Amino acid sequence: MTRRHPETEGLEIDIPESDIDSGFLNRIKGFLDPEEGRRLYRIAREAASLGPCLEIGSYCGKSTVYLGAACRARGGTLFSVDHHRGSEEQQPGEAYFDPELYDPVSRKIDTFRTFRQTLKAAALENTVVPLVCTSEIAARAWATPLSLVLIDGGHSFSAAFTDYNGWAGHLLPGGYLLIHDIFERPEEGGQAPRQVYELALASGLFRECPMTRTLGVLQRRKPGELI
Numbered sequence: 001m002t003r004r005h006p007e008t009e010g011l012e013i014d015i016p017e018s019d020i021d022s023g024f025l026n027r028i029k030g031f032l033d034p035e036e037g038r039r040l041y042r043i044a045r046e047a048a049s050l051g052p053c054l055e056i057g058s059y060c061g062k063s064t065v066y067l068g069a070a071c072r073a074r075g076g077t078l079f080s081v082d083h084h085r086g087s088e089e090q091q092p093g094e095a096y097f098d099p100e101l102y103d104p105v106s107r108k109i110d111t112f113r114t115f116r117q118t119l120k121a122a123a124l125e126n127t128v129v130p131l132v133c134t135s136e137i138a139a140r141a142w143a144t145p146l147s148l149v150l151i152d153g154g155h156s157f158s159a160a161f162t163d164y165n166g167w168a169g170h171l172l173p174g175g176y177l178l179i180h181d182i183f184e185r186p187e188e189g190g191q192a193p194r195q196v197y198e199l200a201l202a203s204g205l206f207r208e209c210p211m212t213r214t215l216g217v218l219q220r221r222k223p224g225e226l227i
């Protein structure tokens with residue numbers, strides 16, 4: 001049965017409650033706004049019939065649940081890349097450090113345990129393929145065309161550009177390049193994701209789609225499509 005979420009009134013596609021339990025989603029640690037999550041779900045549901053999807057920066061699995069549920073509904077696959085050691089700002093003493101995610105044995109952040117619990121609870125273990133490594137290492141030998149790439153990993157320019165450089169070339173014609181945490185002004189947040197978004201746009205290879213909050217949405221132009 002499809003139950004209409006109050007927040008999704010007026011949007012084209014509802015997320016069926018059987019696809020994602022909204023109460024469960026709210027309990028997953030993460031920095032994704034629900035409106036952005038619903039947009040991820042809708043785009044992935046469209047894209048997943050073209051080919052597999054891939055996200056960079058899984059953290060505890062919030063975006064993974066939105067994207068993975070959409071892939072599962074289409075019989076698709078989501079690759080989820082994260083070294084699970086936390087980004088720069090999540091290390092001890094930094095602004096986004098979460099002691100619950102600190103592993104005293106390795107003396108490092110470890111989000112993989114929580115991530116696996118999320119996959120199990122969301123029944124996504126047969127849809128999501130976790131790649132526990134840096135995006136750069138995963139990209140080295142990658143050869144599978146992708147219908148969607150979400151860049152939401154490290155927020156330094158070198159990290160965001162490495163993600164763009166490593167993965168954008170694997171997008172299928174008509175596939176989506178999504179970039180999270182795009183802030184108009186430096187006071188709102190780091191500018192690296194926006195800089196990469198603008199580089200992608202300047203390439204002329206992508207069509208700009210409406211943004212949802214800080215989620216940038218670009219679609220790879222098809223051969224023969226002109227600017």
Ligand code: MG
Pocket residue numbers: 031152180181
């Ligand atoms: Mg983010």
